[in-house]
Amino acid sequence: MSQPSNWPLPAGSSRVVLPLELTEHLAQHPLSRHLYPLAYGHYLAARGHGVERHQHTDNLLIFCHRGRGHYRVESEFGSHSGSLTAGQLLLLPAGLAHAYRADSSSPWSIYWTHFRGTIAPSCMDILGLQPPHFVLTLQNWRSLLPSVTDLLNLQHQRWQRHRAVRAATLLQNLIAQLPDLASHAQHPQDFDLLALERFMQDNSHRHLDLADIADVAGLSRFHFAKKFKAITGTSPMRYFNELKIKLACQQLDSSTDSIRTIAQGLGFDDPYYFSRLFKKVMGIAPSSYRDSHQQHI
Structure with missing residues (x-):
């Protein structure tokens, strides 16, 4: 793994490096193999903290909750530099050379973790990032502190396999x-x-x-579709159709109306198209959905 910095720990700071035997176990365990920590910690007012890596073999998250720091990442788009301030998170994917350091006048306080796993290469997509953008600004990030505290508190217990799996699930x-x-x-x-x-x-x-929908938003179709997907993770028309299917489920649950009547009431002139869409979203046909629900009333 890319070794954490050897920055000398002052009072209140912590650094945990999991033993190789445990990380090998986490790489195989069904609850942890998708994503698991190699090391993690909390640095307070980390004056003098800084790292430069020409080779980076795992993934690194750095969350700044106080002060300021600076970073540089080398990607296919060239060299990208920036600053990290309170409430911001930096993701450094495996394979990218990078450097980072605490600000000299207002050194950052950070939570950090090195991690791996089968889905680790997808974390940029999961977080909605793409090079040369590696930083998230978080709102209401203090809601994460209970889980962060639980993760940090594991260091005070004897490391065992089940506790390592617990650390992975917390992460x-x-x-x-x-x-x-x-x-x-x-x-x-x-x-x-x-x-x-x-x-x-x-x-x-x-x-x-x-x-029709873009006009209500006051945007062009292209700009609206792009913004809508960035916010919701799906396209406007898929969102609208899934809303219709949700309403169809409610009607199938609460009425004896025919499937054709329900489909027409939701703007579907072709009941066969409605049934195909319903099955695509719900996994079963409307008639099967109604039958399975009535059996459990």
Whole structure:
């Protein structure tokens, strides 16, 4: 692994490097092999902290919660430099040469982890990043502190395999929360998503195309589709169709209306197309959905 820095630890700081036997176990265990820590820690007011790596064999997250630091990353897009301030997270993927250091006048305080796993190469995509952008700005990041504290507290216990797996699941949980905390900060909205959802709900009985929805948002179709996917993770039309299928499920649950009637009420002139779309979203046909639900009432 890319060794953590040998920055001398002052009081209140911590650094944990998992033994090789445990990381090999984590690489095979079904609960941890997807993503697991190699090392992690917390550096307070890390004056003089800095690292330069020409070879980087794992992935590194650095979250700054106080002060300031600076970084440089070498990618296929060239050399990219920037600063990291309180509330920001830096992801340095495996394979990219890099350097980082605490600011000399306002040194950062950071949580950090080196990690690997089968999904580790996908973390840039998971967090909505792409070179040359390696930084997330998080909102309400303090909601992560209980899990961070649990992870750090494991160092005070004797390392055993089950505790290493626990550390991996805590890290997985932390990373899973990051897109929600970063979404609004990373993708400032050019439209009111809640208002747009209400428009879709109010017009669920109609056939709308992308131009209709983009017009409500006041954007061109291309710009709207791009912004909408950045915020929600899906396309506007798929979002609208999935909303319709959700409403169809409610009607199948609560009424005796025919599938054709439900489809027409949701703007689908072709009930066969509606059934195919329903099965694509829900995994079963509308008739099977209704039968399976009624059996459990």
